[in-house]
Amino acid sequence: MPKKHAGPASEIPDERPSKTQLKREMHELQALGETLIAMKPAERARFALSDDLQHAIEETARIPSREARRRHMQYVGKLMRREDLPAIRAEFDAMEQERLWRDQAFHRLEAWRDRLVDEGDPAVDAFLEAYPDADRQTLRQLIRNARREREQQKPPSSARKLFRHLRESAELKAQD
Incomplete structure (x- = not known):
């Protein structure tokens, strides 16, 4: 058959x-x-x-x-x-989101630094509205130094100090 x-x-x-x-x-x-x-x-x-x-x-x-x-x-x-692969992948995703958030915060602070150096006091007032714990006097001094360095075409050490100050001010607000 x-x-x-x-x-x-x-x-x-x-x-x-x-x-x-x-x-x-x-x-x-x-x-x-x-x-x-x-x-x-x-x-x-x-x-x-x-x-x-x-x-x-x-x-x-x-x-x-x-x-x-x-x-x-x-x-x-x-x-x-x-x-537990889903948990591991979820943790990777969370780490990636944190990295993206840090990168965005970094870029926002860079934009603040450039705006502060370009615009001066009006930008200082706007920054202090957003971050009231920042030190106005230190901020203005760092901005003046950064402008002077840019005009004299020197390395931007004051601009770096300004960025660090902005980062510290932003972290203080984030902790509140």
Whole structure:
């Protein structure tokens, strides 16, 4: 009796991921592990990682051989499969948002510095409205020095001091 043909192979549901998909996921986990390895220990402490993975990450620094490191990264990728990946990715996203926020704050302060040096007292009044704890006298002195340096085409050391003062004033307000 002839066997019945089930039809085209596309009709049979394949519930397992393909070998290529598994490799792709493994490479993604290894890349995530490499990112964790590249982080400073203080940054890495924000992640809820298992003890095995923590030990493997610390061990990576002691591996000099390229081939041994490659094999070790495969091991790190294998350990990453057991981790809470959504929580790790959420923490990465939170860190990225913090970085973006810091960058935006940095650019805002740079814009304030440029505006203060260009406009003078009207900009000082606007800055003091936004940041009332800033020291007007220090601010005006730093602005004068920065203008003088720009006119004499000297290195902008006072502009850097002005920026530091603006950053400190902004941090004081952020803490309130």
